Each structure stands twice: as C-alpha cells, then as structure tokens.
Amino acid sequence: MKLKLHIWRQKNARDKGKMVTYEVDGIISDMSFLEMLDVLNEKLILNSEEPVAFDHDCREGICGACSLTINGIPHGPEKETTICQLHMRHFKDGDEIYIEPFRARAFPVIRDLVTDRSAFDRIMQAGGFVSARTGGVPDANAIPISKKEADLAMDNAACIGCGACVASCKNASAMLFVAAKVSQYAHLPQGQPERKRRVLNMVAQMDKEGFGGCTNQYECEAVCPKGISVASIALMNRDFFKASVTE
Secondary structure, three states, X not given: OOEEEEEEEOOOOOOOOEEEEEEEOOOOXXXXXXXXXXXXXXXXXXXXXXXXXXXXXXXXXXXXXXXXXXXXXXXXXXXXXXXXXXXXXXXXXXOEEEEEOOOOOOOOEEEOOEEOOHHHHHHHHHHOOOOOOOOOOOOOOOOOOOHHHHHHHHHHHOOOOOOHHHHHOOOOEOHHHHHHHHHHHHOOHHHOOOHHHHHHHXXXXXXXXXXEOOOOOOHHHHHOOOOOXXXXXXXXXXXXXXXXXXX
C-alpha cells in the first residue's frame, strides 16, 4: 500500500508550523496507524531527515497518549477507537491522509504532533480523588451499591483522559472529561463526603486552564474512544449548581 501523508511539522511552541507532505509505501493492511508512522520515521532517519515526533505509550488503547487528528477527526474515522487501535485496513492504496495534533489553546504544541496536556493533570489534582484513608481492600459486599450505580461509575471511570473531546469541540471544552471524573465518584458512596468541593474545584481549574464552554453539540461523545456519555455533563451541571448554592 502506498500513501501520501500530509503531516503537521512544528519545531517548538514558538514556531508557526506547517503541513509537510511525505510519500510512504510498503504499508501492510495489518499495521496499526502508529506502526505506519514508524515506517515513515525509519525512512526519514535513513535519509538523514528529522523524524516526526508523536506521542505513544501502551499501544493497547488504555493510556490515551496516542492522540492525533486524522483527516479532521480526533482518533480517526473508527468509532470508539484510539489511534493505536486504528489499523491501515481502514485505508486504501493511494489515499491522502492529513495528520495533525489535537488543536486547543489549553493543549499547546510541544513539537510536531506532540501536545502538552498537563492541564488535565492539574484538573485532577484540583479534586479528582478521594482523600479519605480507605485502609485495606474492603469486602465487596461491605457497602451495598446498586448495579446501576456501579455500572455508571465504571462507565465514567473508563475515561482515559486523551483529550479527544477537547479537540472535537468548536469551543475546546473539557466538559466531558471533567464530567466523567466528577461522575465516577458521584455514583459511589466513597465520593460523597467531598462531592460538592470536588465539582467546584475541578470546574474552577478547568476554567482557569482556558478551556471553552459547552454548547451541547455532542461532538465530544461522538469521538470519545471509550464512549463516555454526555449524560455525565448533565450530572456535573446539577452538582455544580447545588454546590454553588449551598457551599
């Protein structure tokens, strides 16, 4: 398979950056998208050119590091799939592919396709935790939790913090990410003591980082590789309103 790749190249945060075109061949349909980029980088290194910088870690769809925009879609065209899980069989010989970093003011480009997403870390530090000393692992039935609530907590905890929700939103809103992290505790008894303080602190930090507001167009849910529902945003909004009134 032979492909034409249009890739965003940017030396550092101060550089304006530009799209650069490369041709790569010998691509096998069973390769992942990241393996295809590895092939390109090997070619560039052999030609004494600077390889394309991109983030990756587990390559198993767990960590969220491999965050790229493929043909205008964060994580590419396949639903609920990360870049490392996207395989070249979804493309055909002769395709032109546009590869860019996630675009958001709160995610400044470090180099090429690598962005600084530490804003998410600071939001988590603001309240995405339970500070009570829990001791050892409790018995599974020690605290009765309905299956519905447990399932909702686990669904939200599946968020890997990749930032696709931010990249897809016209306002670069982080509402789906923050809502998932708020909701995973809101559905469990362990999260109740700090519930009000948590949502106030995390939303305040989100605003401080420069993320935009939510306009309910659901692009975030559409591109989320873990299928996080926008219903979590509704729960967070209710919690935020209650906390703002009572705290």
